[in-house]
Amino acid sequence: RANKSAHGIFLPHLVASLEQVEQTYIMVKPDGVQRGLVGEIISRFERKGFKLTGLKLFQCPKELAEEHYKDLKTKSFYPTLIDYITSGPVVCMVWEGVGVVASARKLIGSTNPLQAEPGTIRGDLAVQTGRNVVHGSDSPENGKRETALWFKEGELCEWTPAQAPWLME
Numbered sequence: 563r564a565n566k567s568a569h570g571i572f573l574p575h576l577v578a579s580l581e582q583v584e585q586t587y588i589m590v591k592p593d594g595v596q597r598g599l600v601g602e603i604i605s606r607f608e609r610k611g612f613k614l615t616g617l618k619l620f621q622c623p624k625e626l627a628e629e630h631y632k633d634l635k636t637k638s639f640y641p642t643l644i645d646y647i648t649s650g651p652v653v654c655m656v657w658e659g660v661g662v663v664a665s666a667r668k669l670i671g672s673t674n675p676l677q678a679e680p681g682t683i684r685g686d687l688a689v690q691t692g693r694n695v696v697h698g699s700d701s702p703e704n705g706k707r708e709t710a711l712w713f714k715e716g717e718l719c720e721w722t723p724a725q726a727p728w729l730m731e
């Protein structure tokens with residue numbers, strides 16, 4: 563397998579862990595957009611060192627919200643959850659990296675923001691479960707499923723960040 567960059571520099575980090583590279587679907591929910599927290603939330607994933615491969619501002623149609631949250635259909639809060647997610651634009655993102663799914667969940671914090679640790683997005687920026695500002699996939703499988711649900715293939719970007727050799731040895 564080729565492990566040299568276009569310039570012939572040996573870059574093992576580019577290929578060493580291709581099998582372990584996961585995708586996670588992260589979304590700034592309508593409250594996060596309305597409260598002006600988009601930059602703050604994006605920058606937490608960016609500073610951590612994950613790779614952004616998809617990004618768009620999007621008004622979610624009801625059918626998509628229902629498909630995304632289909633596992634919660636029987637919950638009492640489901641109708642208000644669908645209203646909430648479709649109430650204004652969301653920022654849809656795909657982040658890639660080794661262990662990104664579990665790590666993003668840690669950066670996001672517990673579902674109930676009052677129980678989320680300080681330092682996490684929900685712990686720092688939210689107070690109520692029904693207004694918890696951000697979504698993150700809960701497994702690598704759901705990372706793939708949700709990425710395919712929210713993004714068309716041509717909307718994702720494969721690239722090598724300049725900082726890659728300084729993040730992974």
Ligand code: ADP
Nearest residue numbers: 634639643672673691692693694696697698700
């Ligand atoms: P998470 O988003 O942390 O993975 P869940 O998958 O359990 O959490 O729930 C999905 C989303 O549904 C939550 O982020 C929250 O917006 C909403 N939700 C979950 N539980 C409640 C609740 N008890 N009341 C209102 N909204 C809820």
